[in-house]
Amino acid sequence: MPNTEPSDQPVESRQPIAPGVCLPWEIVSREWPKIEGDAELVRRVWEDLDSMAYTYIWQCLLSF
Amino acid sequence: MVYVWTGLVKAIGIKYYACPGIEIPPDTPFQYLEPPDDQAHMRPDEYDELISDPTGYLYNVWLPRVTTEVRARGETTAYRNNLSFVRGSMAMLSYFHAFGDQIARLRQESGTPSALSGILKAPFDIIADKLRGYRGLCMDMFRQPQKVLAACEALTPHLLHIAASGADPQRNLPVGLWMHRGCVPFLSPDQFAKFYWPTLRQIIEGLWARGIQTLFYAEGEWNANLKYIAELPEGSIVYHIDRGDPFEVHRALVGKFCISGGVPNDLLAFGRPDDVKEYVKKLIETIGRDGGYIVDASAIMQDDTRVENVRAMTEAARLYGEY
Numbered sequence: 001m002p003n004t005e006p007s008d009q010p011v012e013s014r015q016p017i018a019p020g021v022c023l024p025w026e027i028v029s030r031e032w033p034k035i036e037g038d039a040e041l042v043r044r045v046w047e048d049l050d051s052m053a054y055t056y057i058w059q060c061l062l063s064f
Numbered sequence: 065m066v067y068v069w070t071g072l073v074k075a076i077g078i079k080y081y082a083c084p085g086i087e088i089p090p091d092t093p094f095q096y097l098e099p100p101d102d103q104a105h106m107r108p109d110e111y112d113e114l115i116s117d118p119t120g121y122l123y124n125v126w127l128p129r130v131t132t133e134v135r136a137r138g139e140t141t142a143y144r145n146n147l148s149f150v151r152g153s154m155a156m157l158s159y160f161h162a163f164g165d166q167i168a169r170l171r172q173e174s175g176t177p178s179a180l181s182g183i184l185k186a187p188f189d190i191i192a193d194k195l196r197g198y199r200g201l202c203m204d205m206f207r208q209p210q211k212v213l214a215a216c217e218a219l220t221p222h223l224l225h226i227a228a229s230g231a232d233p234q235r236n237l238p239v240g241l242w243m244h245r246g247c248v249p250f251l252s253p254d255q256f257a258k259f260y261w262p263t264l265r266q267i268i269e270g271l272w273a274r275g276i277q278t279l280f281y282a283e284g285e286w287n288a289n290l291k292y293i294a295e296l297p298e299g300s301i302v303y304h305i306d307r308g309d310p311f312e313v314h315r316a317l318v319g320k321f322c323i324s325g326g327v328p329n330d331l332l333a334f335g336r337p338d339d340v341k342e343y344v345k346k347l348i349e350t351i352g353r354d355g356g357y358i359v360d361a362s363a364i365m366q367d368d369t370r371v372e373n374v375r376a377m378t379e380a381a382r383l384y385g386e387y
Contacts, residue, residue: 016116016117017117017120018221019221019222019224019226021119022119022120022123052153055226055229057123057127058122058222059183059226060072060076060122060127060152060156061126061194062184062190062223063067063183064073064078
């Protein structure tokens, strides 16, 4: 069964997603091979960039 | 347009703005186009989807509906859809990166400091302005009030997060809060107390707990709600007066919050410089007599504002604004 983004799942099965997050690291990291390097660094970079995607849509809503 | 920048609006094809020089004459302020009720950006049966995942809803449902370029779920994506996300995000980066240089220019060329940093809107206003529309939301307050309340609560942590993330790291500037549909006559006092105020208050107090002040830009007539606003923590807001009676505001909030604004825009557009000076003097001598007052126009000054009247307002502030 393919992994799906949280927002593509039926409403009743979704878990609340924290502010600042679009695609949680806990979900996307399950789709990746085991990280042999610095997993914390990879997580941090993912979350930093994901937060920009979050900022984009909320700023579209608020500022534009 | 400086704010609501046309570059980004057109990069993704936002449909709810008429832009100066494109859809409307170049010397006209931008216009917001609220859609007909049956074409609201959010349908009345979509509350559950918004509540369960606001960010997912915005990307999957709202954005395709409010733009010409972004395709909805299930539709075929193509070149223009893909381009829109690159163009839109690059436009947003350009927009926010330009602030630093422009703020420096304002300071160097006119001695004008920044007034705010970051953005906040009330959860209720977001639903009224950008999702259900004011008329749709009015119907929902009667037909499905619990859904409206739950949606306000679902939006609250996100609006707090965005406001805090754009705040001045030095905590010298307040976050701008633009108030729309909570004032008289849009909501009754009971509706304000039930739907509008609880979640907005939660956000303002959440920001204050982080040391962030809010510029409470009370667009319209808000004096009927001053008793609620007065309950906010001391110093947590700067209260900006638009159409409310400044002297009544002062009586209700004196000593608790700094007050700004109150110089009528029609006076700045159509009055004489001497009238402006006299009015500013009166404001300073009454609501500003103990300090805690920032001279400013009631609302954002548009192209009809006379330069000589702005000059008169500034001169009066310098002349009478010393303690």
